[in-house]
Amino acid sequence: MIRKIIKIDEEKCVGCGLCANACQEGAIAIVDGKAKLVREDYCDGLGNCLPVCPTGAIAFEEREAPAFDEEAANAQKAQECSVPQGCPGKVAKTLRRQPAPSADAEPGPSELMQWPVQIKLAPVNAPYFEGANLLIAADCTAYAYAGFHRKFMKNR
Template structure:
């Protein structure tokens, strides 16, 4: 199939390895001191590696390439983790929770017995950089796109925002990436029913709002959406 995929210019590559570190799918490795795309089916075409490259050696191209294989990527990650655990002599886990997509179900029993709040998180992972583009929990989902700090600033965040939503969180300032391409693919590839964007009042949070709005526009879908702004002292401003 013909699709968008990365291309690495070996002449421009300085061998720093930043792109290999930034590639969550393990598609890039260092070979003889230069970055190299190891497998087409490990590259999701979203380009998290592009902003990490200091020399501009990575670009997008349209060419014949194997389709992105998420299951193969997850299997490879688990294999590498198991190998690392063996070398370190530590017990092998069943898998890396940071890379394995799963749904979470809660009951009200604990809250009734202890009067403690119940987590409303319904899926894992939640970080925009880690969440898969396609997952069963996206089917018919009400999507929450939230800045990292909002859950700390607003006390009733779980009940007010996470409950009944699929949650994606991130900070464009700290991550140093543009989330719009990945969010576009998530909205375009799944049956998303609505989008709620929760941001802080600080200016840097505008990047998250902009990325979400851009994704909604580029997805080609007409989906109800809203933006909620949280103040630094924990109030809803609008």
């Protein structure tokens, strides 16, 4: 049957996954770093994926495609296993400090008090942000600079 269905331009796609998250039917997946329409029969043609795409890689087209199978899409959603707290990277965790090493130890144990260390993954209402001093460093600084934890994070 000819119907309205999405088309993904792989050249424009950056593989962010926002479209796959927005697609409630599970028609889109990230495959080899690019968004793919993996099940044409799961695409309802409503386009929840279009407005979330930051590069405009998704558009509608009228073409020959299997009819939307709402029953199959719903059955697939029911089978999917979900993590109780959502994405593991978004779960606020507090790590326990280890006893302090001697002053001459190099480089020493991590001074991290929470994981993840990426600000965009840390929930802003996490308990470890209450009354905390926030250190913002460039991407690899904490790993490339040997004394980073001791100099900037210890006892803070």
